[in-house]
Amino acid sequence: MAGIGFRLDRIAREDGLGGIANAAFHGAVVSSGPWLMTALAVFLLQGWTRSTMVAADHAIIQTSLVYAFGVSTVITAPLAMIATRMASDRFYLGERDAIPAILLAALVWATLASLIAGGLLFGLAGGMRPDLFLLATAILTLFSQIWIASPFLHATWRHRPIFLAYLCGIAMVALCLALVRPTAPAAVLAAIAAGLIVTLALLIAAIRDDFPNSPEWRPGWIGRTPGVLALGAAGLTNALAIWIDKWLLWWAPGSVQAVGALRVNPVNDQASFLGLLTMIPGLTLILVTTETRFDRAFAALMSHCMGTANRRRIEKARQKVGMTIRLDLRLLMVEQAILAGFCWVLAPEIIRLLDMNARGIFGFRLTAVGVVFHLVAIQMSIILSYYDLAGRIVAVWGSFLLASAAGTLLFRDSGFAGFGFGYLAGAVTAASLAVALVAEATGKLTYLLFVGNNPAVAGNSGLWARFWP
Template sequence: MAGIGFRLNNMARGGGLVGIAGAAGYGALISAGPWLLTVLATIGLETWTKARLAPGQQHDMLAVTVYCFCLSAVAASPVNLLSVRLVADRLFVKDQMGVPALLLGGIAAASLLALVLGSLVFGALCALSFIQASLAILLVIWLTQIWVISPLLTAIEQYRIIFLAYAAGAAVAGGLLATPVERTLAAVCAGTGVTLAILLVTLRRYFCAPLGRAAVDLPGRKTFVLMIAAGFASTAAIWIDKWLLWFAPGSVAAAGSLRVNPINDHGSFLGLLTIVPGMALILIVTETRFDHAFRRMLSACTGTATLTAIEQARRGLAGVIFYDLRLTVILQSLIVGLSWVFAVPLFDLLGADTRGIFAFRNTVIGVLFHLVVLQKTIYLAYYDLFGCILLVWTSFCVTSGLMVWAQWQLGVAGFGLGYMAGAIVAAAVALTMVSKATQDLTYLLFVGNNPSMVGSGHHRLWI
């Protein structure tokens, strides 16, 4: 993301107030625009189903939609981080040979996992008709492929195409919506298919090398495993409180054996929307500044700089990390305050159940610390410390799950506390990992994570 960050930074500096506003808006569009569009489309779909479907059918449609997003995120999670890393490595050496095969392999692996998960949930656990189950499984597979492809298009800076593809898919789905449930699911699948087709065509036009095997520098076995595990842990960390609360007091059964918790789901998803300003800040400012400082550190290490100059560059990098943390916390704290104050008018405007305000407010606080986690795991990825990234997301996931069980009997008052507690603990772990790694960065660069010193396999550091 640092490449587009440089451009947005220049836009903000050279365009006055208009430039700042334009950079902020464009940054928000790039960093969270597709996800924001998806959430708004989902809210629109829910509003449409309330007006046109019977209550039982409405619950079934809500359950299918939520589970499709959940299963697709899980299916794509082991592949996303690894595929982006491998493609980025090929882009760095300006060699596209092997990239189409890598992409095809990643998409196929994620799609196979999506087929298994979708068949298990919608084919075995749901009271859906054959057509409904088939459409739901197809939706899971296509959403999984979109999850895998979208970050790759971000890596090649095709930001507008991603947003336009999501917008086109939402428009097609909205135009085709009809009753009964089969036709509603078919409309959603059609919109998803349009989005996927646009993304696939764009990806293939960019990576136009012949489909064949080529020499690709694969990461070592430990790094390979850590990247897959970290991808899954990051997804589980965000979803685990929702998974557990689907069976908590106040949840409802839908579509057979599936369960949803509308009060928590609505509140938490609305709360997660407050992540957009922080994501834009990371894109425009913090990652760009860190990338500059890290490059200066690498230049000092690979050039003729003295140890004193290298240490000065390392301290400069640490200063940038501290400054960016302070900036993120200040901005997001302002968003938290505004969200708490205007929570009631917002829920009244949307016509949502006001009991979800607890989940909304707790989630908003959690987002503040979640952004810190995202920011620090980006730094750890620069340091090539995927063991640390896995530890951070695992602490998020475990703490969130334990907190949900601890407040099980609180009811709606405890919604969102699991996510908030997980984010707080993970932020503390991430800050510790980044501080320690930055302090030892000179050693890591020259010895600890230097393949010429310790090899590329067995002896590289896990943490």
């Protein structure tokens, strides 16, 4: 599923400085498109709504976006994880015609879950007017569908249509706001929904260009994908780990009851979201460089195992996998640590330029530092997924979830000085555990490939198959 990563890697290696910049730019869009689109929308709307709307209407828009974006990631994470694994299995078997059906099934399930969540949040808890309720639910649903489509974009080889999709979506929102100049929250939400519709339609079109077959579902696909529940649990714990500290702080000092029973913490929400945006360069590096290099090293090891190589050559290939992991981990941490250092030093000026509350400096700084370790956990989780160790991925993100919740509750009553500490604690815990688990698995990788994780030996049945070999 990393086809576009290899394409961007080749552009970066063969086209000089311009190629590096081109690969980095498009890699950021592919790996973090929903984050970038939401960030631009939030910061553009922040100035717009404050100058043209009353505080209550501004709160409706802000709350709708915060809940739609956050809840959509949690809803779609397990579905996207399972769908991605099913699609990659079909790729390996040469069944490219199965991709449209897998994508369609995931979109349908995501839509159903989003409609239910929208009804509970914006209808029951928020008590919104019918028009606002429908628009907020539509935005949540569209975000969910974009999250589902995003992993399938990695399987394509054309990066420009993806950039065009997000650009057209943002342009649609800006055009609607410029032409209509709305002063009511319903009109602003409608403009956002229109932009998301344009983006989703173009993303689906880009995927369909590479996979033009008509969807044809085969019931046996689920049974042919081992460890479905483990994969879903890994995706769910991953998403919950990111948001648990923000949700707990919605009931901490400084939080407000924004719309009905829906609560937000404006200072922490903005600061933590801005801090999470520093993840984009690291995600781009993983997509373009580190994952592609590891893929090549791991593929070489697999070819030795399936061929006629002797034990010495297999061991040499395994050692090369370990060396690749170490080099890529060092590259990622150095790159992201430099960015975190800049953010720490320049935090007051960044907060001032974006017209954010100065009390968010603490949350922004700690989140930017936590992102360094969060990215380590992500990269190690990708490696564990190559090793087919879904249970260990659950352990990594479960530790993130528990440590983040504990740290947030510990500093919950400290006010803005404690913002971001829970996220940092969770990220450090997850990164430490992830590195240890990858090191242990890589050390006995030959055994795992031939015995411990070999379907012919350990079996390949059950929804929790090979949870922890």
